[in-house]
Amino acid sequence: MLDLAILGLLRESDLHGYEIRRRLGEILGPIARLSFGTLYPALNRLETEGAVRVVNVTKSRTRLTTERGRKVYTLTDIGKEIFEELLEAGSTAATDDKAFAIRMAFARYLPKDARLRFLVRRREQLHAQLVEAQQSFANNVTELDSYRRSLIEHGNEMRAKDIDWLDSMISQEQQVNRPSRASKP
Amino acid sequence: MLDLAILGLLRESDLHGYEIRRRLGEILGPIARLSFGTLYPALNRLETEGAVRVVNVTKSRTRLTTERGRKVYTLTDIGKEIFEELLEAGSTAATDDKAFAIRMAFARYLPKDARLRFLVRRREQLHAQLVEAQQSFANNVTELDSYRRSLIEHGNEMRAKDIDWLDSMISQEQQVNRPSRASKP
DNA sequence: ATTCGACGTATCGATTCGATATATCAACCT
């Protein structure tokens, strides 16, 4: 999943590790903030696999520039293929919050129909989770203290909001599908 | 963090591994669903540390019962101490979503003032995150495609809801503090 | 009868985390 995020960002522009982390944090928020202990080994792994390549290492010493010791990575052709595979593969598989957010961030690279399927699938997953949670909640309310009760209720409300949001994304996606047909026939 | 969850559940009743996982899923939802590859090693570790102890292993073979090969764990005195430490320690430290939810599930075991501090601290953290996210969003809107824009906006709305919820929890907590003073002075 | 799914414990390799180390540079303080 992390691979998808890294490759996706590199697809858009060449970046060094620190900047990849920063952008990921910007797009995904605190949900998917990754540590350096994950990022740098991942970059090395991707380099070994031939998915990325180092374009530029600026050691300091060059007095006139502000550049520091950065390793700027670029996406190879192999990397582009892997990105496409990862993106499509996951649009049908089960995905958690984090994986969903990452894929959503690169949804524009999916063909329209795959994107719609991806959204619908996520919507159904969340719905199933919510129903399950509500049932188990109903069976246990009496045994829960106020903190747990409130925590669970809040969680369920949040999940419901997520579903609403997905519904709006889905209907938007469906509208774009139709040819504009601006004025009346 | 996982230790806290396990010890907390065992504080309430003796349980076997599978049931610990089930209850955790019930209370925390899909946020903190832990895998068996985490749970069973963790139980072994806690047993080695002397925090938990196996009370009962029911091998099947006993025809008349429905019991299967369960290992039922109980909390030792050492385990109780560790639980208290973990619970208090984290109420001041930085906590992510998952760690917060776990601690919230056992908030009733905190003294009133620590609980209030815990909630306020979390509130402030979320607020800081939200402000940061909104600023970086404002600086980048133009460069974001509609999917990313919507993803980030939705994330920020959710964070705002979280803050609202925490505010309600905090004010509730403060009300309980005051002696009832039911009728007018 | 037997396949299926839920229950239940366990391990393995790979991934990820959190802490720590190292270093450069800008900015601010005194």
Add this chain to the structure above:
DNA sequence: AGGTTGATATATCGAATCGATACGTCGAAT
């Protein structure tokens, strides 16, 4: 001028965690 701090940047290590898989029992449906 010298010193501290904080942001930028890469990297590694041990421990925690995940996801897949294995193995087995049991009740229920086909």
